[in-house]
Amino acid sequence: xxxxxxxxxxxxxxxxxxxxxxxxxxxxxxxxxxxxxxxxxxxxxxxxxxxxxxxxxxxxxxxxxxxxxxxxxxxxxxxxxxxxxxxxxxxxxxxxxxxxxxxxxxxxxxxxxxxxxxxxxxxxxxxxxxxxxxxxxxxxxxxxxxxxxxxxxxxxxxxxxxxxxxxxxxxxxxxxxxxxxxxxxxxxxxxxxxxxxxxxxxxxxxxxxxxxxxxxxxxxxxxxxxxxxxxxxxxxxxxxxxxxxxxxxxxxxxxxxxxxxxxxxxxxxxxxxxxxxxxxxxxxxxxxxxxxxxxxxxxxxxxxxxxxxxxxxxxxxxxxxxxxxxxxxxxxxxxxxxxxxxxxxxxxxxxxxxxxxxxxxxxxxxxxxxxxxxxxxxxxxxxxxxxxxxxxxxxxxxxxxxxxxxxxxxxxxxxxxxxxxxxxxxxxxxxxxxxxxxxxxxxxxxxxxxxxxxxxxxxxxxxxxxx
Numbered sequence: 001x002x003x004x005x006x007x008x009x010x011x012x013x014x015x016x017x018x019x020x021x022x023x024x025x026x027x028x029x030x031x032x033x034x035x036x037x038x039x040x041x042x043x044x045x046x047x048x049x050x051x052x053x054x055x056x057x058x059x060x061x062x063x064x065x066x067x068x069x070x071x072x073x074x075x076x077x078x079x080x081x082x083x084x085x086x087x088x089x090x091x092x093x094x095x096x097x098x099x100x101x102x103x104x105x106x107x108x109x110x111x112x113x114x115x116x117x118x119x120x121x122x123x124x125x126x127x128x129x130x131x132x133x134x135x136x137x138x139x140x141x142x143x144x145x146x147x148x149x150x151x152x153x154x155x156x157x158x159x160x161x162x163x164x165x166x167x168x169x170x171x172x173x174x175x176x177x178x179x180x181x182x183x184x185x186x187x188x189x190x191x192x193x194x195x196x197x198x199x200x201x202x203x204x205x206x207x208x209x210x211x212x213x214x215x216x217x218x219x220x221x222x223x224x225x226x227x228x229x230x231x232x233x234x235x236x237x238x239x240x241x242x243x244x245x246x247x248x249x250x251x252x253x254x255x256x257x258x259x260x261x262x263x264x265x266x267x268x269x270x271x272x273x274x275x276x277x278x279x280x281x282x283x284x285x286x287x288x289x290x291x292x293x294x295x296x297x298x299x300x301x302x303x304x305x306x307x308x309x310x311x312x313x314x315x316x317x318x319x320x321x322x323x324x325x326x327x328x329x330x331x332x333x334x335x336x337x338x339x340x341x342x343x344x345x346x347x348x349x350x351x352x353x354x355x356x357x358x359x360x361x362x363x364x365x366x367x368x369x370x371x372x373x374x375x376x377x378x379x380x381x382x383x384x385x386x387x388x389x390x391x392x393x394x395x396x397x398x399x400x401x402x403x404x405x406x407x408x409x410x411x412x413x414x415x416x417x418x419x420x421x422x423x424x425x426x427x428x429x430x431x432x433x434x435x436x437x438x439x440x441x442x443x444x445x446x447x448x449x450x451x452x453x454x455x456x457x458x459x460x461x462x463x464x465x466x467x
Contacts (some may be wrong), residue, residue: 049093056135069142109127150284153288189230192228202345203230209319223270227304229318242278244281244297248311250311274311276315277315277316280296315396316388316419317418365451368448369452389436399418400437402414
């Protein structure tokens with residue numbers, strides 16, 4: 001399950017440099033921007049980026065407060081017209097011309113240090129807030145504004161690794177979008193076959209865990225023993241923010257292929273005692289890092305519990321996307337592990353019973369070690385583990401050959417894991433994880449991890465807590 005893990009409101013007016021009715025303010029502003037040399041940027045791209053920036057300045061001016069909706073429309077249109085060659089220049093100018101004044105920040109910070117009064121704290125807060133945030137707020141007042149800002153962050157994230165000086169813009173957008181898309185504004189809706197086709201098509205398009213192979217596949221995923229829920233936001237009509245797919249089963253599922261088969265029999269949901277969350281997809285790349293999945297799982301579990309009182313277990317059937325990559329990184333200096341990786345590359349090796357049994361003994365132990373002890377700082381290296389453990393779930397069970405699809409074998413060597421959500425334990429588990437980095441896991445995980453080659457050669461830190 002990938003938690004890969006991850007909106008709109010003001011009208012706009014055209015501002016023309018050639019129109020005699022426009023105040024000289026705009027001519028001066030555009031002229032001052034035009035005098036800057038764009039380096040190797042094509043002249044037309046530089047002009048379009050500068051025009052968009054000039055309209056952003058106008059939107060923040062006193063005039064912008066009066067006719068903000070019209071200026072916001074024009075600024076939005078100018079921004080959306082930028083091609084890739086102009087976009088970097090636009091972001092560069094957002095950094096240069098819409099960041100806090102360092103001298104003002106220093107002066108106000110000194111005043112607060114000498115007199116930490118509430119009044120000086122408010123002045124400091126105002127000084128350190130980038131003008132970009134107010135610009136984005138005003139853009140958001142226009143119809144479709146939130147969606148434009150989500151798309152702006154998506155485009156920004158594509159270049160952030162190469163241009164780390166954009167980090168301030170990213171932080172501003174992430175801060176505002178987190179506020180605007182908080183749980184109080186999200187609406188949970190069940191998706192079924194009666195849902196508008198526009199939304200159903202987007203489920204097929206966005207599904208990032210187990211690809212939906214057309215309409216018959218989607219229809220099976222929406223039948224009586226299946227459920228699909230999505231969060232929507234009023235500022236993003238007909239655009240799911242995140243959605244989750246659930247199978248209502250007898251017993252906890254260990255393999256995903258039976259859940260995805262088109263011709264699998266439709267079971268009576270009233271007889272189910274387990275809800276399996278087998279896919280979570282964040283639909284908007286521009287909302288990466290804005291967490292919704294934890295809220296979605298908990299609310300869906302509560303809703304399903306009310307609808308089907310016989311449900312006793314709420315669990316995931318999740319991939320382990322970093323496992324194969326971690327194995328490759330650990331292979332240096334470990335000939336047996338390097339040999340194991342070569343065998344994993346053989347086509348459909350798991351269909352040979354003898355080979356599969358031998359590989360199972362090794363891989364299950366290595367994967368248990370990976371989930372418990374491979375770290376990214378204080379947190380688990382595996383992104384799906386970070387998500388579920390941070391939500392208060394517990395590591396329950398490793399499933400051999402749980403996903404034999406091409407992507408499942410490539411990412412996880414076919415292994416999948418069940419994380420269990422016990423609603424009464426979520427808060428306690430979350431606190432143990434957040435405060436002390438403790439992983440709540442069934443005892444079998446630690447036993448398997450200690451039997452792995454790596455644990456036998458290197459002492460593993462005692463991070464797991466048995467439940």
